[in-house]
Amino acid sequence: MTYRDVATPRVLVWACTSVGARMPVAMAPLALVFLVRERPGGYALGAVLAAVYVIGEIVGAPLLGLRLRPERPRPHLATGLAVGAVGFAGLGLLPDAGSLVLGAFAILAGAAPAAVTGGLRALLTELVPERAVAQALSTESMLNSVIWAVSPAAVTGLALGVAPRVPLLLAAGLMAASVAGLWLLPAGWKVDEPTDGTGGAWKGGSLPRLLLRAWPVYVTGAASLSLLGLAELALPALLEQRGIPVGWSGPLLTGLAVGGGLGAFLYGLRTWPGLLRTRSAVLMCGTSVCVTLVALIPVTAGIAAALAVGGLLQSGALLTRNLALRDALPPGALAAGYSVMYAAAGAGYAASGSLAGALLKVTVPSTAILAGVVLTLALTGVGWWGEVRRVGGSVQGADVAVSPGRAVEAAGPEGAAIGGRRDSEGRL
Numbered sequence: 001m002t003y004r005d006v007a008t009p010r011v012l013v014w015a016c017t018s019v020g021a022r023m024p025v026a027m028a029p030l031a032l033v034f035l036v037r038e039r040p041g042g043y044a045l046g047a048v049l050a051a052v053y054v055i056g057e058i059v060g061a062p063l064l065g066l067r068l069r070p071e072r073p074r075p076h077l078a079t080g081l082a083v084g085a086v087g088f089a090g091l092g093l094l095p096d097a098g099s100l101v102l103g104a105f106a107i108l109a110g111a112a113p114a115a116v117t118g119g120l121r122a123l124l125t126e127l128v129p130e131r132a133v134a135q136a137l138s139t140e141s142m143l144n145s146v147i148w149a150v151s152p153a154a155v156t157g158l159a160l161g162v163a164p165r166v167p168l169l170l171a172a173g174l175m176a177a178s179v180a181g182l183w184l185l186p187a188g189w190k191v192d193e194p195t196d197g198t199g200g201a202w203k204g205g206s207l208p209r210l211l212l213r214a215w216p217v218y219v220t221g222a223a224s225l226s227l228l229g230l231a232e233l234a235l236p237a238l239l240e241q242r243g244i245p246v247g248w249s250g251p252l253l254t255g256l257a258v259g260g261g262l263g264a265f266l267y268g269l270r271t272w273p274g275l276l277r278t279r280s281a282v283l284m285c286g287t288s289v290c291v292t293l294v295a296l297i298p299v300t301a302g303i304a305a306a307l308a309v310g311g312l313l314q315s316g317a318l319l320t321r322n323l324a325l326r327d328a329l330p331p332g333a334l335a336a337g338y339s340v341m342y343a344a345a346g347a348g349y350a351a352s353g354s355l356a357g358a359l360l361k362v363t364v365p366s367t368a369i370l371a372g373v374v375l376t377l378a379l380t381g382v383g384w385w386g387e388v389r390r391v392g393g394s395v396q397g398a399d400v401a402v403s404p405g406r407a408v409e410a411a412g413p414e415g416a417a418i419g420g421r422r423d424s425e426g427r428l
Helices: 009-036 042-065 074-093 099-111 116-126 130-161 166-182 207-213 215-242 246-267 276-296 300-328 331-360 365-394
Strands: 398-403 406-411
Touching: 009 042, 009 074, 009 099, 009 116, 009 130, 009 166, 042 099, 042 116, 042 331, 074 099, 074 116, 074 166, 116 130, 116 331, 130 166, 130 246, 130 300, 207 331, 215 246, 215 276, 215 300, 215 331, 215 365, 246 300, 276 300, 276 365, 300 331, 331 365
Parallel strands: none
Antiparallel strands: 398 406
């Protein structure tokens, strides 16, 4: 297994389109804080606007993702990106507007393009052969790590060095430019099961019902993001508790992003033993250990190492969730499923932020992080149990382990074809 099947001109076009669509998302929360920070109570208003933006994403992703038509998603995705660009442009052009007006633009910028992540992921897997899907998703994760590593520095430099409105105007320009890239990508992706195109009848039931059956994947996906989200949000307070300069937060979080990119690359290099749900649980437990060490280690170098390794393991956990979702849903429902996953991850991150804020008022940062670890492990256990029940209750037969070029039958319930494909829990 190599990345050769992913190194194609069409995937490069996809990557450029994805950067234009996703970098504004990574820039938005910090850019909103800088936009209004010089107002009276500006930091509080910035936090509210960032929360409104995230709420727009959480609500918009499943609602709009359900309406994506696999055979013709381009108009839907282009409209979402264009409207999102208008939302960002409104924020950048009217920085002195009232808080309600800015809130309306923020929720528009968050909600309108919220289904694009799922649609672009589905288009990416259409650009590569089936054997290279894991490498394609690893490449996507690496690209996201670069975006999230670069965005904070870009926002800070532009907001402080040029003007607070500039990052939002740049976000509007990037999102608008990504619309053009959609016409250089496939018009849609393969659909193995008939659908009425409106989220109606499928062979396996209605689209909402199919998505609901995959709830364990969403639970563990949300848990994997909320764990490091809690560590990120509590990190400045933790450094202050340890007597470490708060300015180290930026470099430490950059190390976290670099670790995530490296983990995604390593995951796609080879086949890995075990079922996807087992792999996910092991990676989540490893990430939990790393975040626990972040809370306990008193020195900067130790915290940096724990965050980097935690990012490496967490990126693998997220990749297993995306691959598991491919097995839980038919191909035509994947974009909607990815959108629900996006919303679940956003909800997990928002919940971790709320938990951190609440706990930091009553306890020290290290204890707040440890409480988040306990909650994450509980969610991981619930998700793993749910996957065992879902697969055991719906599929009878043998586990399938697939190595490059051959398939091997093994005892268990997860090897039957799902959605017309062999189960990738054994293939990887």
